[in-house]
Each structure stands twice: as C-alpha cells, then as structure tokens.
Amino acid sequence: MADKVIYAMYDDDDVLKDGAKKLVSKGVKVSEVFSPFPIHGIDPIIGVKNTRLGIMAFMYAITGTLLATIGMRYFMIVDWPMNVGGKPNNTYLQNILAFIPITFEFTVLCAAHGMALTYFLRNKTLPGLPAQNPDPRTTDDKFVMELRLSENSSFTEEELTALLQTTGYVELDQKVLN
Amino acid sequence: MHKESAIREPLILGHKTYGDITSDVCKPIEDKAPKMWYILFGIALVIGLYGVGCIFYLLGTGIGVWGLNKTIGWAWDITNFVWWVGIGHAGTLISAVLLLFRQKWRMAINRSAEAMTIFAVFMAGMFPLIHMGRLWVGYWTLPLPNQFGSLWVNFNSPLLWDVFAISTYLSVSVVFWYIGLIPDFATLRDRVKRPIPKKMYSILSFGWSGRAKNWNRFELVSLVLAGLATPLVFSVHSIVSFDFATSVIPGWHTTIFPPYFVAGAVFSGFAMVQTLMLVMRKAMRLEAYIHTRHVEYMNIVIMVTGSIVGTAYITELFISWYSGVEYEAYAFINRFSGPYWWAYWSMMTCNVISPQLMWFKPLRRSLLFTFIISIVVNIGMWFERYVIIVSSIHRDYLPSSWSMHYPSHIDLGVYVGTIGLFFVFFLLFARFFPVLPIAELKTILKSSGESYKNAPDTHHHSEESHNNNNQH
Numbered sequence: 190m191a192d193k194v195i196y197a198m199y200d201d202d203d204v205l206k207d208g209a210k211k212l213v214s215k216g217v218k219v220s221e222v223f224s225p226f227p228i229h230g231i232d233p234i235i236g237v238k239n240t241r242l243g244i245m246a247f248m249y250a251i252t253g254t255l256l257a258t259i260g261m262r263y264f265m266i267v268d269w270p271m272n273v274g275g276k277p278n279n280t281y282l283q284n285i286l287a288f289i290p291i292t293f294e295f296t297v298l299c300a301a302h303g304m305a306l307t308y309f310l311r312n313k314t315l316p317g318l319p320a321q322n323p324d325p326r327t328t329d330d331k332f333v334m335e336l337r338l339s340e341n342s343s344f345t346e347e348e349l350t351a352l353l354q355t356t357g358y359v360e361l362d363q364k365v366l367n
Numbered sequence: 368m369h370k371e372s373a374i375r376e377p378l379i380l381g382h383k384t385y386g387d388i389t390s391d392v393c394k395p396i397e398d399k400a401p402k403m404w405y406i407l408f409g410i411a412l413v414i415g416l417y418g419v420g421c422i423f424y425l426l427g428t429g430i431g432v433w434g435l436n437k438t439i440g441w442a443w444d445i446t447n448f449v450w451w452v453g454i455g456h457a458g459t460l461i462s463a464v465l466l467l468f469r470q471k472w473r474m475a476i477n478r479s480a481e482a483m484t485i486f487a488v489f490m491a492g493m494f495p496l497i498h499m500g501r502l503w504v505g506y507w508t509l510p511l512p513n514q515f516g517s518l519w520v521n522f523n524s525p526l527l528w529d530v531f532a533i534s535t536y537l538s539v540s541v542v543f544w545y546i547g548l549i550p551d552f553a554t555l556r557d558r559v560k561r562p563i564p565k566k567m568y569s570i571l572s573f574g575w576s577g578r579a580k581n582w583n584r585f586e587l588v589s590l591v592l593a594g595l596a597t598p599l600v601f602s603v604h605s606i607v608s609f610d611f612a613t614s615v616i617p618g619w620h621t622t623i624f625p626p627y628f629v630a631g632a633v634f635s636g637f638a639m640v641q642t643l644m645l646v647m648r649k650a651m652r653l654e655a656y657i658h659t660r661h662v663e664y665m666n667i668v669i670m671v672t673g674s675i676v677g678t679a680y681i682t683e684l685f686i687s688w689y690s691g692v693e694y695e696a697y698a699f700i701n702r703f704s705g706p707y708w709w710a711y712w713s714m715m716t717c718n719v720i721s722p723q724l725m726w727f728k729p730l731r732r733s734l735l736f737t738f739i740i741s742i743v744v745n746i747g748m749w750f751e752r753y754v755i756i757v758s759s760i761h762r763d764y765l766p767s768s769w770s771m772h773y774p775s776h777i778d779l780g781v782y783v784g785t786i787g788l789f790f791v792f793f794l795l796f797a798r799f800f801p802v803l804p805i806a807e808l809k810t811i812l813k814s815s816g817e818s819y820k821n822a823p824d825t826h827h828h829s830e831e832s833h834n835n836n837n838q839h
Contacts, residue, residue, distance in 0.1 A: 221578055225550075225806060227582035269518065293598070293602060295531065308588045312575075330809075
C-alpha cells in the first residue's frame with residue numbers, strides 16, 4: 190500500500206520539540222525525528238521507548254565473568270595445576286586473588302564489545318549500509334519531523350499540513366513510499 | 368536544559384550556530400592540507416620508518432642489539448612501554464571519567480585525546496611484542512590449546528594480566544572512540560562533494576541516519592561504555608604497576624605503586640594532550656572551541672595529579688627508611704645519590720616542581736608556558752620510569768654483578784621511531800577525521816555557547832536575543 194510521508198524541517202531543536210508537543214497533544218502521531226545531535230526530552234513526546242541496551246550490557250558482563258572464572262579454573266586448577274614452591278593450587282577459591290584482575294578485564298571486554306555489537310545491529314548501522322536520513326542537512330543543522338498518513342488516519346493531508354503550519358517549520362516536503 | 372551561571376566562562380566562544388560548528392570542524396578536512404602538514408608528516412614518516420628499520424634489525428638479529436646486560440634485563444623497552452601506556456591514559460579518562468562527572472569542557476578535547484590514546488597504546492603494545500625477539504610467537508601470550516600437552520599461560524603472573532589489560536583497554540577505547548565518530552562521519556558523508564571521500568565516509572558512517580531511537584541508544588551506550596571504561600582506566604595502569612609491585616626487587620615491591628602509577632599516567636597523558644591540542648587548535652583554527660579555559664582546566668588536572676605523584680615519591684623515600692629494611696633503604700639512597708642521580712633529580716624537577724607552578728593563575732592560563740611545561744612533564748615522566756626500572760636493578764645483591772645501562776643506537780632508534788609513528792598516525796587522524804565531536808558540541812552550544820549562554824531565558828533565539836547578547 191502506498192503511504193504518504195510528510196517531512197517538516199526545522200532549524201532549531203527547541204522549535205521542533207515544542208511543535209512535536211503541540212502536534213501530539215492534538216492527537217497526531219509523529220513517526221520519526223531526524224536530528225544532527227540528541228534532542229534531550231524528545232523521546233517521551235514522540236513515544237520512543239527507552240533502550241534496553243543497558244540490560245544487555247549487564248548480561249554480557251555476567252557472561253564475561255563466568256567465562257573467565259570457568260576458563261581460569263580449568264587452566265590453572267583442573268588441567269595443569271601449578272605447584273609454586275610446594276604450594277599447589279588445590280582450589281580456585283584459595284587462589285582467587287591472582288585471578289581477580291583478568292576476571293575484571295574479561296568482564297569489561299565482553300560487556301563493552303557485546304553492547305557495541307548489539308548497538309550496531311539494533312541501529313542497523315554496519316559498514317556499507319545506506320543512509321536513511323531524508324535530507325543531508327539533518328546531519329548538519331536541520332531537524333526533520335516525519336509524519337505518516339497511514340499512522341494518522343483520523344487526519345487528512347490538508348489538516349496535517351495546517352497543523353504543521355502552526356509549528357514554525359522552515360521547509361515542508363512530501364514523499365510517497367511504496 | 369542545564370542552566371549555567373553567567374559568570375562561568377563560555378566553552379564555545381563567538382557567535383556560533385549549529386551550522387558554524389559543522390563547517391568549522393569539517394573545513395580543514397575538505398580543504399587542501401596546508402604545506403606545514405606535509406612538512407610535519409614527512410618528518411614524522413622519516414623518523415617512524417627509521418624506527419621500523421631498527422625494529423626489523425632487532426627482530427633479525429635478536430634483542431642482544433639492545434643495551435641490556437646480565438644485571439639489567441629490563442631497561443628502555445619497558446620504560447618506553449610504561450611511558451606510552453601512561454600517555455595513553457588521558458583520552459579514555461577525558462571521555463569516560465569526565466563524561467560521568469558531566470564535565471562539558473571535555474567535548475572540546477575528547478575526540479583527539481582518544482585518538483592520541485589509541486595511537487599511544489599502539490606504540491606501547493609494540494614494546495612487549497618486540498622484546499620477545501620472536502614476534503611471530505606473540506600469540507603464545509594467549510591461553511590457546513597447544514601441542515605442549517596443553518601448557519597454559521600463567522594466570523598468576525602480572526605479565527599475563529597485562530596482556531589482558533592492555534588488549535581490553537585498546538579494543539574498548541577503539542570501540543568507544545568509533546561509536547562517537549559514527550554520527551560525525553555521517554555529517555562529513557552528507558557534506559563532501561567529491562565521490563571518493565563521499566564513498567569513504569559513507570562506509571565509515573555505517574549508514575547512520577540520526578533517528579530519535581538511534582540517539583536514545585547512542586546516549587545510553589556512551590554512558591554505559593563510560594561506566595565500564597572508568598574502572599578500566601584505573602585498572603590498566605594498576606596492572607602495569609603490578610609488573611613491578613608483585614616482584615621482590617627492592618625499589619619495586621611497594622604497595623603504593625598502583626595509585627602512584629595511575630596518577631602519573633593521568634599526569635603525563637594530560638601533558639601530551641596539552642602539547643598536541645595547543646598546536647592543533649592553532650593549525651586548524653579551532654581557537655573558539657579549545658581556548659584558555661580548557662587549557663586551564665587541563666592544567667589543574669596536571670597540577671593535582673602532579674602533586675599526587677610528588678607525594679608518592681616522597682612517601683616511598685620516607686618508607687624506605689622507616690621500613691628498616693636495609694636493601695630497600697639502599698635502593699633509594701642509591702637512586703638519589705648513586706650513579707643515576709641525574710635521572711632522579713631530572714624526574715624530581717620535571718614532575719614535582721614544575722606542576723606546582725600551576726598554582727599561579729597567570730601561568731596556568733598562559734599558553735606558551737603550558738606548552739613548555741607539557742613537554743617538561745613528559746620528559747620527567749620518562750625519567751620516572753627509567754629511574755624506577757634501571758636504578759632499582761643496576762646494583763644487584765652481589766656487588767660483583769653491579770652494572771650500568773648504556774642504551775645502544777637501536778634502543779634510541781626504536782624509541783624515537785615510536786614517537787615518529789605516533790605523529791604519523793596523529794597527523795593522519797587530524798587530516799581525515801573530525802577532530803572535534805561535532806554532534807556532542809552541538810548539544811552544549813545552547814548551555815555553554817557564548818551567544819546563547821547569557822541570553823534571556825527563551826526557547827526561540829531570535830535575531831534580537833543574539834544582538835542583545837552581543838553587548839555583554
């Protein structure tokens with residue numbers, strides 16, 4: 190189904206934020222905002238949920254801690270116990286102090302890289318992927334709000350344009366998506 | 368939005384708009400490189416290649432070409448390693464610790480400081496690798512199954528902890544740096560006209576589009592990575608200090624080492640940032656973004672960490688006497704009055720006295736003075752490592768083994784070569800990468816930019832409010 194998209198461009202983040210607030214209070218669904226930097230406070234207005242990447246980072250961290258512990262216990266206690274000056278490694282717990290630094294480093298390694306990979310995949314940002322911002326100026330000093338007609342079935346195109354008129358945009362553009 | 372006090376100096380000078388920030392940072396990349404860049408790059412490349420030549424000679428001949436001997440088995444290689452790792456501590460500290468403390472001034476310097484960090488850690492990592500002599504068995508430091516009955520690496524050894532610490536630090540720093548770079552590469556991708564750079568920046572920007580959800584994730588990832596990198600920064604140099612502190616050599620096995628090394632690392636790292644930033648802001652005309660206020664903040668960090676280092680020097684001197692251990696006491700008496708007295712006193716002058724001058728406001732706000740001190744500090748920090756390492760081992764327990772360390776020309780060549788390579792990398796970075804975080808700077812423009820800061824509290828910055836503000 191063909192869908193019509195309206196792009197309203199602003200030259201100030203606060204103008205866009207106020208405009209979005211106004212539109213949302215009238216019942217308009219703002220599908221997306223493209224901006225050159227994070228606009229603080231826009232997410233609750235347009236209904237973007239907070240990311241759960243933090244929880245993922247914690248899970249990757251736990252994985253790292255476990256892997257390091259299991260690995261070092263196998264290498265140093267089970268497979269090839271070291272006998273240093275007649276003091277053999279009998280249990281992991283008795284020797285844990287020497288294993289703390291690597292446990293910590295490996296935890297950080299797994300958490301950081303796991304989170305970074307998840308971030309790239311969830312954002313769909315990977316080397317060579319095409320950019321999807323509607324206008325090249327949105328990475329410079331312009332801010333674009335995207336309204337989809339299919340998501341605003343209670344409004345006609347004219348009504349939406351009229352509402353946008355009150356928000357102080359600098360340019361208006363339309364596109365038909367297939 | 369945070370409101371900043373009117374008496375606080377703005378962080379972005381002049382009447383910049385969002386568009387100005389983009390073009391100020393992108394212009395040096397889009398323009399032709401100045402002649403000076405080619406000259407500096409040429410010099411750095413020649414020095415770097417000389418270093419590479421020395422490394423090949425070393426690998427082909429064996430580490431006997433270094434000035435080591437039976438008594439002094441560790442000298443310039445480990446000194447240079449610790450020196451470079453120390454320098455490589457400022458970047459992640461600036462971007463991670465200062466991010467957690469919500470220090471907005473870090474935005475001016477974090478990108479290039481992180482780049483500096485990564486290149487410094489490259490240089491550092493090279494020393495442990497080449498000191499193996501057989502570079503190609505470098506992977507033996509990793510716990511890999513092998514044909515020696517699966518003989519594992521020794522997880523009790525601080526040298527192995529170092530392998531994990533340095534590789535984690537390097538890779539996490541690269542990821543942190545790159546995640547910040549992606550939106551700025553997208554800015555460049557959308558600006559440049561020539562097809563090849565456009566293609567390159569398009570690949571580098573990973574298809575970044577700047578959606579609201581992308582930015583939401585970006586902010587959280589930056590925060591969590593900062594939270595992970597903060598203890599990482601402190602752990603890395605603590606672990607480097609364990610290489611010495613867990614040994615039984617008088618002068619090395621001191622419990623004060625971890626905090627003392629971390630402070631020293633931050634101290635030398637900030638000094639290197641100052642050296643580079645003061646040149647870069649002039650050469651790339653970024654004076655509005657990196658100005659006296661930023662330099663002053665960094666000088667205060669140098670002063671504080673320099674004082675910690677000074678306190679540590681004096682503490683270890685006192686404790687060596689107070690401990691009643693005559694070997695420990697002798698190691699320190701030998702340090703300041705033995706044959707390496709000149710290294711000890713150079714270290715004391717450069718690291719203890721020079722940062723104290725930063726108490727004087729006119730001095731710490733003087734760019735020329737800062738530039739000189741920043742170089743003095745790094746010379747001092749090199750001597751610190753040399754003093755700790757060589758002066759502690761050159762007089763062994765048996766006086767018949769007493770010896771002196773004389774660096775060979777290969778020692779010198781490898782060291783100077785790493786400085787050359789470091790500048791090759793840094794100059795390439797300054798030429799092709801956005802040296803300031805464009806996106807992040809825009810977020811502080813309205814709270815710390817000169818034209819917005821003291822404007823009447825309004826969301827809509829019309830032309831009048833700009834003009835009113837000009838009269839301040």
